[in-house]
Amino acid sequence: MSERPMNPQTTTHHSLAGLRTTLRRLAHRAGLSVETRYRLALSVTRVAAAELQAGRPVFLETVPPGPAASDGEGRLTVRLHMPHAPHRPALDGLPLPAERLPGPAAVWRVPAASPGASGSSAAEPPGDGPPGLVELLEEELSAAVDRMDALAADHQRLKHELAETNSGVLALYVQLEERDEQLRQAHGRILRQLEDALRPPPVRVPGLELAVHYEPAEKHAPTGGDLYDWFVLPDGTVHITVVDALGHGLTSTRSALNVTHAVRTLALEGHPLESIVARTDEVLATFDHELMATVQLVRLDPASGELVMANGSHPPALLVRADGETRLLEVRGRGIGFPLPGSERLLRDRLDPGDLLVLYTDGLTESRRDPREGERRLAKAARNHRHRPIEEIPAAIAEEMHTVILHPDDTVALTVRRAGGSLGG
Structure with missing residues (x-):
């Protein structure tokens, strides 16, 4: 991977691995949640994959979050330029939706903590270097495992609730069947009594x-x-x-x-x-x-x-x-x-x-x-x-x-x- 600053906010990429690393680190600096971070990395690299695999470079332009908007959030803007692409990229079904730009380009505008907000900053805390790729991946993996555990717990809870609901429905169905059978028997008795009255001995x-x-x-x-x-x-x-x-x-x-x-x-x-x-x-x-x-x-x-x-x-x-x-x-x-x-x-x-x-x-x-x-x-x-x-x-x-x-x-x-x-x- 060759990474050459075109300006403080633009990088050139020749490999998917380098692009993913850059995206993870800038998302971390912008204070994005772990889930949003790996969704952004996955979406951008999916759009750029065809160009990089063909040996054509892509350009990543990033704009850090500015002052907080009225809702208390700024936005991290990530633009992907593919000047040598033969056609416009497909943007359907991405984990993080993108906006289409004129030509072979796409942009993601992601809500993020603004500079100076509590718990986040565009710069790393004094004395600490930027997190390594392994640390970022482990953090994402841990978040994914937690998410899976939460989904499994929700699934188990829903299964339990569904089982209770099915049990209640089955009990109601049995009651209705018993009531229907009672009604049928009562109806039959009435008709048989009518028949007996109509048929002389x-x-x-x-x-x-x-x-x-x-x-x-x-x-x-x-x-x-x-x-x-x-x-x-x-x-x-x-x-x-x-x-x-x-x-x-x-x-x-x-x-x-x-x-x-x-x-x-x-x-x-x-x-x-x-x-x-x-x-x-x-x-x-x-x-x-x-x-x-x-x-x-x-x-x-x-x-x-x-x-x-x-x-x-x-x-x-x-x-x-x-x-x-x-x-x-x-x-x-x-x-x-x-x-x-x-x-x-x-x-x-x-x-x-x-x-x-x-x-x-x-x-x-x-x-x-x-x-x-x-x-x-x-x-x-x-x-x-x-x-x-x-x-x-x-x-x-x-x-x-x-x-x-x-x-x-x-x-x-x-x-x-x-x-x-x-x-x-």
């Missing part, structure tokens, strides 16, 4: 055994459009209605209720069974224009076992004889809200002692999206469980049918068995 009629199983598509919303009704007519016959209203939730429940209530009213008024599906559509069309529902109507004489059935777009009933023979009872017709609603005819058959009748909604047979396969599986399941106590049969059939559910849907399974037959194998 089996009628007790000598000669007939009746049972039903209902399974919602969603466990937390156990209400839907699959509904049933059964009651005894004045002549002693048992009337059964099975309804599957389009959709899920309370809206479909309301639609299904409208259908069962209308059917019950018409049946008790004595309307012929073959006309009730069409008449129900006429009654409900005036105030529920979006209602669509399939419906199946069954009349059973407990004494004779005579069975009469009407249908509106509903899946066929299944008849299981006491000896295990099965047969689907199909009646063509169109449901409530369908074009030309009504049952095309009445189907007549007879339940002999020990025979089992299975009525259901399509959620039982279409859980795998293939109704015909579902009907075959239903016949097998009903045959397997036909000798069980009547109150167990509907749930047992549903459990066997729902071993694989690809298309969950509300499900009603209703069974009627004529008493008096042998329940042996």
